[in-house]
Amino acid sequence: MLIMKFLFRFFLFTYLIFITTYTSNVYAQKKYTIYLDADFSGATASSLAIQQGITTALAEVDNQIQGIEFGLILKDHRANSLRSRRNLEAFLSDEQALMVFSGLHSPPLLANKSFINDNDILLLDPWAAAGPITRSASEKNWIFRLSIDDSNAGKFISKKAIEQGFRKPYLLLEDTGWGRSNKITMTQALNESSVKPIGLSWFNWGVGMNHAKVLLRDIKASGADVIFFVGNSAEGVTFVNAMIELPQSTRLPIRSHWGITGGNFSEKVTASQREKIDLQFIQTNFSFINDNLSVTAKNVLALAVKSNSTIKHPTDIKAQTGFIHAYDLTKIVIAAIKQVKLTGDRNQDKSLIHHALEHLVQPVTGLLKTYKGPFTPYSKSQFNAHEALTIEDYAMGKYSPKDEIVLLNSLENNHQSNIIESIE
Template sequence: MNGFVLYIFLMMVSLSALADKKAEYHLYLDADFTGSRVSSIAIEQGIRTALDEVDYQIGGHRVSLICRDHRGNTRRSRANLEEAIADPKTLAVFCGLHSPPVLTNLAREHEAGMLLLDPWAAAHSITRFSMDTNWVFRLSLDDAKVGQYLVDYAIEKRGFKQPVLLLEDTGWGRSNEKNMMQALRAYGISPVSVEWFNWNLEELGSRIRLRRMLQAGADCLFLVANTREGVVWARELAAHAEQDRIPIISHWGITGGNFVEEVGLDSLNKLELFFVQPQLSVIHAPSVYARGVFEHAEKLFGEAIAEPREWQAPAGFLHGYDITRLLLAAGEQVRLRGEDAGKDREVVRVALESLEQPVEGLLKAYVRPFGSMQQMGVDGHEALRSSDYCMGSFDEMGRIVVEAE
């Protein structure tokens, strides 16, 4: 009898272990942990904080986060995506700062029915690949709105009339050029010039081109760059005599890496540099809820993350946390079986488009943030609006501060 009881017990343990093994999901974060390491780590920490709050569970099943470094390379990003698609436990993929890898992979993601959550990449077409079944959800800035926002700020609040557009030659840069030009035309303004540059920009070439822009009479510079190239342009402009410098109105890509450290405080404090950000009031005047989240993050990641006002890429953490909260809410709203991740992805996708309860986040409380593209139009998969944006700058210590309205 004892032997029979032991046999039954072992069988139950084995079946339970097998069930537990099936009831597990994987989330992938495919980002640039090399060139844009600061933003990628911030996103990862935001995701992990939200997951840890619920003991790494979604819909009653275990979930783990797998990070992959594409190093800004679209081919490597594609390989990472294929790994996620081939993994039978994958529930969703998060992307990072760079838009080009995301744009390159959109067709494959939709073909595979892979849920993509975007906490940073801003190219406008990322969430608008399909107006039918759309697998991409963004909680970040949207270039369809950022271009207009930056132009409004430069012209209405700063009074500039002769801008130069300085853009990286990628899908992200071209998307911004289109939207900025449209916004400028509405004001009856033509840019002094539109300048393009490639990644890994060299200082000598930038120096000559910048001198030409200044000589042409530009009164401000619209910059669409990531950290590495943004550092080059900032250093070169700071090296000019004070009377020759012009303000920089920048996209937020420069905040994705060690921009302050690489430019140096001496050079940085010589510049008038403003850049778009999500509303950062939660960093400077946190609510009770936000303080709890930040304290939890400090317990997980230590003193390096203890003071949110010192964060180099606060948007990465805020967006990573909030979009994970929306994913978890969708998972709780529906019944996840944990047996077929592909079917569960579709269930979660539909749930994200029809969240029934408000979801508390760091940036705001989200009430039906997403909807089907047929019902809500081109912004159906955008959780933020331009009213959620603000302009930021660096203080004398290189900390991001929000410009007063």
């Protein structure tokens, strides 16, 4: 009898331990985290906008999918590729971490691309534009982008400049992988229109005002009629202010990549200063600064205000591109997660989501457009498979006197206007 009681208590105790451990493990699996590995020190506006876009999209599902809570962890790589690598290593060590969103800078992604793909890191890119980012050297590709793709950006900027009558562009590019990839695509795009760059100059991050003035004088002396600029906000401020300080007869129009919009450019170069130059830059074809916002866009903006204490008005989103792309990309990720059955096993769930992203069944309504199969299985012969946007989604923009980014046109609108002109 005593033996029976002992065995009963032993098995009861063992059962309770098992149940407690099992429940604990299940509870642990009830939360996944998303890493945002971006530059919160130098390109703060872009990183905050991406953060706000992600949190707004998650708020639409009450931060839960299939009963699992999703949270966001911020990692500041300070535009340093080695620091970004450490953040990726921390992600791999975090059993609750499911995916990584990247930021504005391309160099950290270019430097760590092999590491990302080799370690099956599910990486979502809502800004960084360098063409090679989503083009893996092998069939294995874990990077998905919803942003401008420099394989097309140079072509778009070149097309718009040529349409405006420019024939002697000068390339002024930052000396990074991003700048070098733009050198290739811009030159190719210009060659297709029988236009050759009249010159090329490289600059480093942190370029000084005096050196910027020397470069600008040399560019003017070359006979150029427009500058194609590829750089970020800090260097954009330096070159534009240097241009403003030159005599008016020496100033040239600037057609820029969008890197200048990722920081505090509009604060460092005031509206009165910007009136002295002709500056336009590439964007994607949606803005909250629009009198004809759709119901969807109005609802997203209202939720953004509710979900982010720093947003009261569209102008409070300092780098709208980051918000828009991150919101749309998070919506696509949510749709992919809903298409599968999460298991609680991080590695298995990453693979399931990766497959679902390449095989989305239902359309996803975003701010830029409705996405129908935005991604497809990647191969070297399908090098656009992990690009959600195309050149038809691009536009040129400029800063308004109120420091707002105003869209000027899009490829589709210009195509339509050309058809009308030919009919007339």
